Amino acid sequence: MVSRSFFYLLISPIVLFSAIFVSDASGSVGINYGRVANNLPSPEKVVELLKSHGINKVKLYDTDATVLTALANSGITVVVALPNELLATISGDQSAANNWVQSNIIKFYPQTKIEAIAVGNEVFVDPKNTNYLVPAMKNIHASLVKSKLDSAIKISSPLAFSALQNSYPSSAGSFKQELVEPVIKPMLDFLKQTGSYLMVNAYPFFAYAANSDQISLDYALFKDNPGVVDSGNGLKYHSLFEAQIDAVVAALSAIEYDDVKIVVTETGWPSMGDENEIGASEDNAASYNGNLVRKVLSGSGTPLRPQDPINVYLFALFNENQKPGPTSERNYGLFYPNEQKVYNIPLTEEELKGGQSTPVKGNTSQAPVAGEVSKTKVGQTWCVANGKANEAALQAALDYACGEGGADCKAIQPGAKCFSPNTLEAHASYAFNSYYQKKTRAAGTCEFGGAAYVVSQRPAYGNCEFPTGY
Template sequence: MAVSFLPCLILIVSLFSAIDAHSGMIGVNYGRIANNLPSPEKVVNLLKSQGINRIKIFDTDKNVLTALANSRIKVIVALPNELLSSAASHQSFADNWIKTHIMSYFPATEIEAIAVGNEVFVDPKNTPYLVSAMKNIHTSLVKYNLDKAIKISSPIALSALANSYPPSSGSFKPDLIEPVIKPMLALLQQTSSFLMVNAYPFFAYAANADKISLDYALFKQNAGNIDSGTGLKYNSLFDAQIDAVYAALSAVGFKGVKVMVTETGWPSVGDENEIGASESTAAAYNGGLVKRVLTGKGTPLRPKEPLNVYLFALFNENQKPGPTSERNYGMFYPNEGKVYDVPFSRVRSTPVNGNRDHVPVTHEGHTWCVSNGEVAKEKLQEALDYACGEGGADCRPIQPGATCYHPESLEAHASYAFNSYYQKNSRRVGTCYFGGAAHVVTQPPRYGKCEFPTGH
């Protein structure tokens, strides 16, 4: 079966858009409230080595933004809460902030969004300034022709909800709705942006461990919960929390605004009263969440909306105040060693030749990308065409007469092309998905005598 290429560039581009739209996205929060962290340059190398290509920071630190230049890592930056009143009161302040903290680095540093404040409603004195600050920052982006490339939003905590259980009863606190929630959502809708949400199932579990199953909180197999309002079944507390936000959006007339989870995580250490905090539970939560996101599936209430999530956090931060858990959300120690392992891709342990009786040999650290034989041939062919065309995969070995032309099958040819694309893109998160037509394996693919390269 010879490889066919889509003849029209428009079709290729639209296929890429469809693939991207149907994939969930994983990023990581890079907090720096610590005195022992590696340099930003080392952090960028760490991110690349882990295939992490999206991060969120809590300011516009010069050293961090400079280190990210030309790294192809996309970043969300923040205007801190203490600057909200100035940004709200003076358009000139917003203009100067954009020129100094955004334009000085963009586009070499791929800033894709600005978080205006963070969990602003937690401190009522900042709440009145939020919407005006967001509007002035957006006006500045428009003034400097950056509004199409850079979105604005503001992360809200789940404490902004008056009700969250069952998910269908989700609603915002009444005192926030008219003065701030509705005008903020109107701005997000107008600018085609998304609502940033910080969601922590750990807090709900720790406070209600006698009522909430730990397996339900950790994405493990469980009996699930039925929403009495919709009849929908929930198998994870995370999904239930996000759907409570969607229900709250619908209740105030903004059903069309999308949600991005800008913080979620689980601590590896906690105080005695912080039930559930441990390395094993942190690994289970974050690992389960990554697998959940990379399925491309949405929540029960929004099944067609892929989840976009930023894990909290990259490092343990030794200077954060509060309970022990606050200093132990990191996936990495400051020396760059892993606190626990989170695979940033979906991994299958069985050999790809289908021999399930064979006990595979572990190839530590090596991963490959192969086709999913369960998808329709048309979808597999479209993904193959994209990989070999616009995707830039090296498909010469699967041309007639070349080394990997045999076996002459769509599945074998697609696997070779997908793996070439995956390795070329440094095995980054989401580069082995192709709208569900591919997945990651930890054993070398076996198709005849063809050898599949690895980036290691």
């Protein structure tokens, strides 16, 4: 997710989720593996994490060699990306495209199961890149043809909703007129000629947060609701997500590209946000992602394409502590950097069959210190040690927090009330949180070189209460 357009799909209030339809063929659930953070586990550990949770599809934002090497022979299919900053070069130089494919695709394939290349990401958000997109896609495709990989690896480009002119009702969906002839139609022609699909990034959260007075939260989270009838075609919608996707379907139909398939390459809901980011919470994130997975795995499509199973990539694998922007940007992860779940949802059909039919909030394993996690007020956050950091890094950060940083560490001295549990990780968590709270939880005050991260539930600390603030 390089950028997010604040695309407001307005649906009348009161809304969402009908009974799940059983289908022989289900859609697929993958996950976006972003790495804009300094506290994430190694790629090898990440591959183990993906496999342990049955996740067999992953989307990257680059072609990092260490990540692609770690994914080799894992059985996980991979979508890689050519960054926006390379579009100009690749679009005008076939030899540059050949070199990029050689160094970033052929070098790793087929041991790493690369199935698609995302050429750019939400390119239309930045007008200067627009004219480069289709030529770059064609040059990369020509390189794949040369290497006889064009039938195995598809090429597309994730579309942001800002490319739509109209979105409500869904049946009135249309692309911005200034994009249609110069780039949308040429791109769709290319997708059809190569047997590829349109990548779409869809975030109901943004529409809800901006229009919570008009859009029902139940509608946004796939919960039970009366549904909303599209005034243009009479179809009833039970989720904002489906309405957004069908707005794209209608936009395709309006320019006579009905046969282009869609894959949702990003969608998600933040577990934490700023005060003005209405709806950002663990409960809502668990509901949205958990219910979306159920919808996808049921095999049912959208009202305009009921026979087409939905394929999605959830955003994102981890909370990423170095992403710029509002608090929500750093809290879309399904997992903390210590590989524990932020909240518990089913990710596979096996987990659904195993009885995990509702999102479960309050997974105590997310706290790095043993004990129960107490309920907290919305907006409260704490800083804890990253148990994956090495001891030297933790000790150095602890020394800084208790020394120059000015954290109140008297309570974790020998014999003091918070000395137990007597572990480096526990003491570091206490000190980091003291520093973080004294700094009024300001951005960047819970990093410590990757040795710490923010959580939204108060961690337990033996018989000592973890401080809330000062």
